[in-house]
Amino acid sequence: MSLVSGPGRAGETSGSLPDELQLTIEPHVRYIQSLDSRRDELEYWLTEHLRLNGLYWGLMALHLMGRPDALPRDETINFVLSCQHENGGFGAAPGHDAHMLYTVSAVQILAMIDALDELERRGKGRALVGSYIAGLQNTRTGTFAGDEFGEEDTRFLYGALNALSLLHMMDAVNVNKAVDYIVSCANFDGGYGVSPGAESHSGQIFTCLAALSIAKRIDLVDVDKLGRWLSERQVECGGLNGRPEKAEDVCYSWWVASSLAMIGRLHWIDGDKLKEFILRCQVCSVSADNSTEINARQDTKMGGFADRPGDMVDVFHTAFGLGGLSLLSFPDLEEVDPV
Amino acid sequence: MASHGVPRPSTITTKDEQARLKEEKDIKDYKTLVDLTSEREYSLEVLELTSKLLTKNPEYYTIWNVRRRLLTYGLFSKPSDSSLPSMELPSTSQTDTTITSSADSSSSSSQATPPSQNSRMTGKTGTTLEAIKNDLAFLVPLLMGWPKCYWIWNYRLWLLQQAKERLDMEIARAMWTQELGLVGKMLTRDNRNFHGWGYRRKIVAELESPELGGSSMVETEFEYTTKMFSASLSNFSALHTRSKLIPKLLNERRSDDGARLRFLTNEFDLIAKALWTDAYNQSAWFYHEYLMTNLLEPVRQSTITPNMSSTERSAYVVLQIENVKEMLEGEEECKWIYNALLGNTMALWQLEERSPMSDELQDCKTWLAELRKLDPLRRGRWDDLEKEFRGF
Numbered sequence: 001m002s003l004v005s006g007p008g009r010a011g012e013t014s015g016s017l018p019d020e021l022q023l024t025i026e027p028h029v030r031y032i033q034s035l036d037s038r039r040d041e042l043e044y045w046l047t048e049h050l051r052l053n054g055l056y057w058g059l060m061a062l063h064l065m066g067r068p069d070a071l072p073r074d075e076t077i078n079f080v081l082s083c084q085h086e087n088g089g090f091g092a093a094p095g096h097d098a099h100m101l102y103t104v105s106a107v108q109i110l111a112m113i114d115a116l117d118e119l120e121r122r123g124k125g126r127a128l129v130g131s132y133i134a135g136l137q138n139t140r141t142g143t144f145a146g147d148e149f150g151e152e153d154t155r156f157l158y159g160a161l162n163a164l165s166l167l168h169m170m171d172a173v174n175v176n177k178a179v180d181y182i183v184s185c186a187n188f189d190g191g192y193g194v195s196p197g198a199e200s201h202s203g204q205i206f207t208c209l210a211a212l213s214i215a216k217r218i219d220l221v222d223v224d225k226l227g228r229w230l231s232e233r234q235v236e237c238g239g240l241n242g243r244p245e246k247a248e249d250v251c252y253s254w255w256v257a258s259s260l261a262m263i264g265r266l267h268w269i270d271g272d273k274l275k276e277f278i279l280r281c282q283v284c285s286v287s288a289d290n291s292t293e294i295n296a297r298q299d300t301k302m303g304g305f306a307d308r309p310g311d312m313v314d315v316f317h318t319a320f321g322l323g324g325l326s327l328l329s330f331p332d333l334e335e336v337d338p339v
Numbered sequence: 340m341a342s343h344g345v346p347r348p349s350t351i352t353t354k355d356e357q358a359r360l361k362e363e364k365d366i367k368d369y370k371t372l373v374d375l376t377s378e379r380e381y382s383l384e385v386l387e388l389t390s391k392l393l394t395k396n397p398e399y400y401t402i403w404n405v406r407r408r409l410l411t412y413g414l415f416s417k418p419s420d421s422s423l424p425s426m427e428l429p430s431t432s433q434t435d436t437t438i439t440s441s442a443d444s445s446s447s448s449s450q451a452t453p454p455s456q457n458s459r460m461t462g463k464t465g466t467t468l469e470a471i472k473n474d475l476a477f478l479v480p481l482l483m484g485w486p487k488c489y490w491i492w493n494y495r496l497w498l499l500q501q502a503k504e505r506l507d508m509e510i511a512r513a514m515w516t517q518e519l520g521l522v523g524k525m526l527t528r529d530n531r532n533f534h535g536w537g538y539r540r541k542i543v544a545e546l547e548s549p550e551l552g553g554s555s556m557v558e559t560e561f562e563y564t565t566k567m568f569s570a571s572l573s574n575f576s577a578l579h580t581r582s583k584l585i586p587k588l589l590n591e592r593r594s595d596d597g598a599r600l601r602f603l604t605n606e607f608d609l610i611a612k613a614l615w616t617d618a619y620n621q622s623a624w625f626y627h628e629y630l631m632t633n634l635l636e637p638v639r640q641s642t643i644t645p646n647m648s649s650t651e652r653s654a655y656v657v658l659q660i661e662n663v664k665e666m667l668e669g670e671e672e673c674k675w676i677y678n679a680l681l682g683n684t685m686a687l688w689q690l691e692e693r694s695p696m697s698d699e700l701q702d703c704k705t706w707l708a709e710l711r712k713l714d715p716l717r718r719g720r721w722d723d724l725e726k727e728f729r730g731f
Contacts, residue, residue, distance in 0.1 A: 042365045045373075049399050095377065097401045149407065151493045188582050188629040197540055199533055199579040227720075232621060234716050244575045244622050246531070249343065267719035312345040 021279040023325065023332060025065045028282075028318060031303030032058040033070055035315055051093040052083055056105040057319035059112055064322045064333050068113070077115050080106050081123050088128030089147075099147045100136055103129065104159035111166045130169035133160050142177030143195070153194045154185060158207035161214045162339075170214075179217050182208045190226030202233060202242040206255040209262045213339045218262060227265035230256055238273030239308070249307045250281045250317045253324025258338035261327055271328045278321045280309040369395065376402060381413030390477060397485050403494045406474075414470040415505060467505050471514070474498055479521070486525060492534050496541060503550060512551045518542045530567060536576050557587045572613040575622035582629050586642040599644045606630055606643075611662060618666055618673040627679065631659065635686045649690065656687050674713040677706040681724070695731055703728065 035058060038044045047054070055076065062070045083090045083106060089098030090106040107129065110116045119126045136145045137160065144156040157178055164170050185192045185208060191200025192208035205226070212218045233240045233256045239248030240256040253274060260266040282305055304313030305321035326336040372395070376388045389406045392399060475498060481491050499518065502511040519542060525535045543560055547553045561584045567577035585606075589599055607630055613623040633641040634652045641647075647655075663679050670676060681703055688695050695703070707728075711721050 040359075040362070040366070042362055042369065045366055045369055046396050046398075049396075049401070091401065095401070097404050099400065147404075149404065149493070149497055151489070151496075187579065188632060189579075189625055194533075194537060197583050198537055199576050201533060229625070231717050231720055236716075238716075243531070243533075244625065245573050247344075265720075268717055268723075269719070270716040273716065307343050311343075 021276055023279060023282075023330065025067070025332060027303030028305075028322070029062065029065060029067050029070050029303070031313070031318065032061055032315060049092045049096060052080070052090060052102045052105045052109070053092070054315050055079065056109050056112075057315045059109055061315070061319045061322045063112060064319075064326050064336060066332070066334055073113055073115070076109065076113060077118050077122075080109050081118065084123055084129075086124070088124055088130075088132035090129075097147065098132070100133065100144065100156045100159050101146060103133060104163045107163040107166050116167070126167055126169070130164060130167050130172050133163055134169070134172035136160065137173050137178070139174070139177075142174060142179075142181035144178075154182065154192065154204050154207045154211070155194070157181065158211040158214075161211045165214050175215050179212065179215050179220070182211055183220055186222070189229045190222040190224075191229055199243070200229065202230070202240070202252050202255040202259065205230070206259050209259050210339045213262055221263055223263045223265065227260065227263055227268055230260050231265065231268035234269045234274065238270065238275075238277035240269070240274065247308070248277070250278055250305055250324070251307065251320040253278050254320035254327070257324050257327050258336075261338040266327070275325060275328055275330060278305070278324050281305045281307070281311075281317065281321055283313050376405060381409055385409060386414075394481065397481050397488050397491050400490045403490050406494070407497060410470060410474070410501070415467050415501065467501075468510065471498055471502050471506070475514070482521075482525065483528075486529060486532055487534060489534070492538055496538070499545070503545070508550075508552055512546070512553075515542060515545050515551060519546075526567070530571055530574050531576050533576065536580065540580075555587075555591055557584055557591055560584055561588050568609075568613075572616060573620050573622045575625065578622055578626040578629075582626070589643065596644070596646050600647070603630065603633065603643050607659065607662075614666060618670040618676060621675065624675045624679060628682070631656070631683055631686070634659075635690055653687065653691055656683060656690065660684060660687070672713060674710055677709045677713070681706045681710070685727070700728065700731060 035054065055071075059068070059071060059076070062068055080090070082094045083092070083096070083102065085091065085098040087098060088103075089100075090103045091097050091099065092102045096102070107116070110118060116126065119129060123129075133144075136147070136156065137143070138145065138152065141152075142157075143152050143154070144160045145152050146156050160173065161170070161175070161178065164172060181196075182192065184196045185194075185198065185204075187193065187200045189200050191202075191205045193199050193201055193204050198204070209218065209221065212220060232244070233242070233252060235241060235248050237248060239250070240252040241248050242252050242255065257266060257269070257274065260268060283303065303318075304315070305318045306313045307317050322333065323336055326333040327338060329335070372388065372392050376385065376392050386406065386409050389402050389409070392402050393406070396402075475495065478491060478495050478498075481488075482495070485491060499511075499515055502514050506514075519539070522535055522539045522542060525532060526539070529535065543556050545551055545553075547556055561581065564577045564581040564584065567574055568581070571577075585602075589602065592598070594602065607627075610623050610627050610630065613620055614627070617623075630643075633643040634647070634656050660680060660683050663676060663683070666673075666676050684695075684699055684703055688699075707721060707724060711718060714721075
């Protein structure tokens with residue numbers, strides 16, 4: 001087995017995988033570092049509404065790869081705080097309206113780089129962020145809205161509990177009601193949807209299980225039934241899909257596998273085949289002559305993961321591909337908490 | 340940033356000068372449009388700019404909010420409101436707006452023409468009804484182009500809520516009713532789009548509500564799932580929806596025990612037909628499992644036949660197991676059949692509160708061996724099942 005030259009050193013530890021299925025850290029780090037330098041591309045401007053999420057995904061990936069310092073900490077904090085509104089909530093970027101999705105990303109980023117104190121020092125205070133989130137709870141049903149216009153989704157419920165637990169402000173909301181609401185979203189297959197009556201979907205299952213985990217009520221899940229349904233998400237190529245009869249996608253490596261982990265059934269799918277699938281979704285491949293061959297359009301675009309082999313990479317799939325690998329105890333990656 | 344199903348170019352191409360210049364211009368045009376839209380006045384010009392921007396980028400959620408505010412504080416307002424001293428939108432205050440303070444924005448602001456007084460969107464120049472109708476029409480091509488964009492679906496629901504709050508009930512009801520046609524069309528184009536199914540559920544709930552003078556639509560919606568399932572036998576979304584409608588349907592029909600049993604048998608027949616067509620149809624197998632659950636859950640908790648006695652249930656389960664066994668003929672390689680046989684046989688022991696008989700145990704071990712062979716991906720699951728057998 002040839003080893004990889006350069007700082008990735010993936011070849012040393014994952015002995016059973018063929019050369020093209022190694023994980024080389026450095027191109028992925030550089031890919032994430034390059035994301036904010038792409039202002040000469042229209043795509044950069046068309047995706048501004050995802051900027052704060054993108055930063056979270058990028059940082060998550062870097063932390064998993066053991067490179068938390070690869071993005072400058074001060075600039076990160078400044079950018080996050082520049083997205084905050086008077087009401088405590090955060091938008092996707094300066095000039096974008098406050099919304100639950102970005103407020104959660106902001107809290108997660110600050111927590112990840114141990115900078116929640118900056119909310120007190122330079123932001124509008126931890127308490128105001130918590131009260132913005134708490135204010136979006138539907139006091140009648142227990143679920144959460146995304147913003148003042150009232151779209152409700154179990155994604156927002158999970159986000160709220162996640163951020164509030166990081167802020168140590170779980171008392172600000174009615175957790176029991178939120179738990180009851182999740183129970184009302186359960187379906188005959190053991191899964192959960194966006195709201196009561198909605199079809200089971202692996203992404204929503206992740207949000208509901210993670211919310212139940214944070215609320216310490218995972219005992220309410222029909223573990224065997226859900227475990228069976230989730231395990232059937234693995235298709236022949238090793239990848240996972242989100243619903244029956246749909247195509248596989250790297251991001252479900254995270255949504256499905258972490259859900260299985262939360263109910264103690266991760267061993268119900270084939271971890272090795274999933275790892276191989278995820279690794280096939282990288283753009284970076286390692287050639288036999290020990291050099292790293294980058295299969296990308298230009299230097300700044302090397303590295304990263306796509307939804308499926310051969311597709312365009314993006315930071316979302318990079319984070320969740322690495323998340324999946326970490327969950328499967330891939331060597332060289334930090335261990336991840338499925339919640 | 341989250342690209343799904345976008346193929347990577349097979350050859351490495353560097354952009355030529357012409358392409359680079361075009362992208363540069365596209366970026367400049369786009370940023371100019373964003374800056375103009377950010378001016379936030381209640382003018383028709385800004386509304387049109389938001390239309391232009393959202394047509395380019397419907398994921399730009401803030402612009403949908405700008406549009407909501409334009410309508411709420413502008414066109415929806417009563418004529419007397421037009422005399423409000425300030426036409427500025429309520430600020431969603433920012434701590435920092437450095438991102439727009441580029442050279443581009445200064446040049447773009449010079450192109451911004453101040454809105455003329457007569458185009459201000461007050462109740463005088465346009466009615467709420469027209470505004471909502473125009474906006475609903477504006478959204479249709481966007482939905483067709485981006486059927487998975489949360490923000491468009493959401494905005495449309497918000498508009499319809501506005502209709503409910505601001506218009507006569509009959510008019511509002513007609514608007515909501517029309518949505519069934521639209522969402523039907525969307526679900527014909529993609530019969531699994533969960534935005535579409537979710538939207539349909541919300542439309543129906545509104546049409547059933549007393550605020551819109553409605554009554555239950557459970558019968559027609561149930562028929563709709565039959566239609567969608569018949570068109571595509573692996574449509575799990577349709578089967579899921581069906582499972583949610585059944586309890587309500589049977590209650591509304593005031594079905595007695597006999598009618599409920601006939602209903603259950605019809606459902607089993609329907610799904611068996613699908614499985615005989617394609618034994619690998621996992622959606623149908625999950626629905627089969629749902630129907631079986633009705634028999635296996637404790638008496639009174641099951642939703643279809645709550646009053647069925649334990650003896651009747653056992654007999655029914657045994658019959659179903661026999662039916663599934665018949666499917667093996669010619670489909671010996673189909674893991675789903677073994678999976679169902681195994682699950683249902685083990686459930687029968689629980690239902691009858693007894694240990695397995697030796698021939699049953701032997702069958703189960705044979706089926707498990709088949710599953711191991713046919714479905715190695717899930718061997719961890721089969722290991723766990725085997726452990727359960729050791730208890731006997």
